[in-house]
Amino acid sequence: MDMTLKVTSALSDPTRYSIYLFISERKQEVSVQDIAEEFHIHPNVARLHLAKLEEIRVLQSEYVKTGKGGRPGKRYIPSEEVVQLSFPPRDFRLLSSLTIASLAKLGEEGFKALVETGYEYGKSLVNPYLQSHNLSLIELSQAEKLHILSEISTSIGFTLDESMTDADQIKFHYDHCPFNENAQLEPMFICGLHNALLKGMFETLYSVEEFKQEENMINDCSTCRYHVIVTN
Template structure:
């Protein structure tokens, strides 16, 4: 189990935290030179930040053969297993696992009820923070805030002609459970998101166009505001 103090110290540096977010969002291998160019820092500084993230098990690394010859280069990528921090230590992720297994074992009736609960929770989060008279721009700001608050990194773009919102999730907060119960987890997550969008935009078309279940880099939803 990673040392909690070591993890918090590692992420306390603003640049290092930004690098960590970049690696998670990119979801592909990065190298020292890419990080140096992306953040405008010297390669030695980039290497130091990546090494500290690797030592804290926030990212993983491996040596990759240099196609041009020479010494192998180290590449970095998001850690496969999530790290849980709580004070004092709690095991909420185990409770989540048990509940998912329970729903999965009970079949369609339990799934339908679970989807309704997640949908209503998504609506409630928005209803507590917004009014239907808010502008489109204010609603988009609120959506971004609520997305970040539950642990994933969204990217929202708007097509002003048709008011089409593309909502990309790069860092699924349920990755660990996604390997064990992919269909169930995605159904509940999608219901939660649908609840948020229905609360913000009562008339909309909500579809998923990419999914991590289909080996995509991220989940992408498209919402047309009617």
Template sequence: MQFGVFDGAKGLDDLLNSGCGHGVSNERGILHYGHRYNTCVSEVSTTHVMTPKAFTATVSAMTSAFGDPTRRAIYLYAREHEEGVTATQISEKFELHANVARHHLDKLAAGGYLEVTIERAKAQGVGRPSKHYRVASKDSEFEFSVRTDDLVLTLLGKALAALPPDTAHLIAEQVGRDYGKAMATGLTGHDAAVGHRSLRSAIQAVADALTAHGFAAHTDSKNDKMRIVTSHCPFGDVAIEHPVICAVERGMVKGMLGAIYGDTDPETIDSIPAGDTLCITTV
């Protein structure tokens, strides 16, 4: 789902080259429903009035991806190379340590701005294949790839048909898990084994992806547990009316972590629909 934050919004290049959109002040947003992450929904356009929290979440997503000037330059460089770029290329071009270059690329991939493929060079022979990062869409504006109303409608339809609360929670989590797995492809490419990393870095990647999808997420740790803390729920009032929807987010976390790290058992300990200030998932 493309989420055009501003009515008559500038293109992504304009905003990147003008300091990430300083001076833009229109409150109205436009939703464009697309086909990212294989959601396979029809092209529709509608007007959406953003709440203050939704606007804050939008800004958080943009600054998370493009707040760093080096990262903006890396993104623009990647746009110029349709064949894709590697961490080694970025490291040499911008005189960065390879791990720093990889961090910037993974941050952009987590936000959905770059897509990852796993390739083995013809002359490379045996050995570990390399990640290639390509721009997801050259004509994109600022995007939230999750079409939240699609997930809600899918969830409500199945939950109403099933009726028992336990079944509804299972369905909600499965919907989220399947979507999380699809999202993880953008982080690791189709070779999931290449995406294995430490739990801490995997959870950070999940938080970055959730932020790009409107959850305004960050990580911390408490009582020997890693936590994903979200301050905004893109499901809005529908989640307050149907708290079972919280299981979708938990499923997304489980699906992404399962693909890029391994099996985990995330648990929701606080949620905004339950009256808490934040949504907190422990791993």
């Protein structure tokens, strides 16, 4: 309960919450000075906000040599630790771990069921978004489709970064697996689920000729990287 109160108290401050979002989306280490300049606040205030975010374990820090002599500077990055809040207390991570373990025991049939569920869920995310924003699929430009994919992906924990887009090719990657804990236990199942979910989203918005994962964090790559060929 003490940790729950600390987390809710720390993130209730609008500036502090904005700082956390900025760092988590940037995915690069930042200094106190970076935050002070970005949010137009005094470095001492920035340091206090960062310390509070580190205290609730949504950020972690390390000392890095600046190359300018003197003491190493402190740098902050998003924490790999998951902070979960629920009222009343519920351990949904345990539920998800048990569910994945149960499907894994079914072998190929379990994997197939998980992939089919992920694909259908990915497709189901798109139409409600279009309806809520009064958008027609046939009238969307590629840039608008990419924006929709990015927004929906962010809402479920994937922050997609585009590296190349043209008339018929899209390359994108993400750097933080939103279900990293489960992926470490059953990597093939979780990766299959993620691929199917993203593919379902793409195939609802585009006619997809090829959907290929080129790199995978499970294989010690820095990102999960995809190459998609579309016909519209």
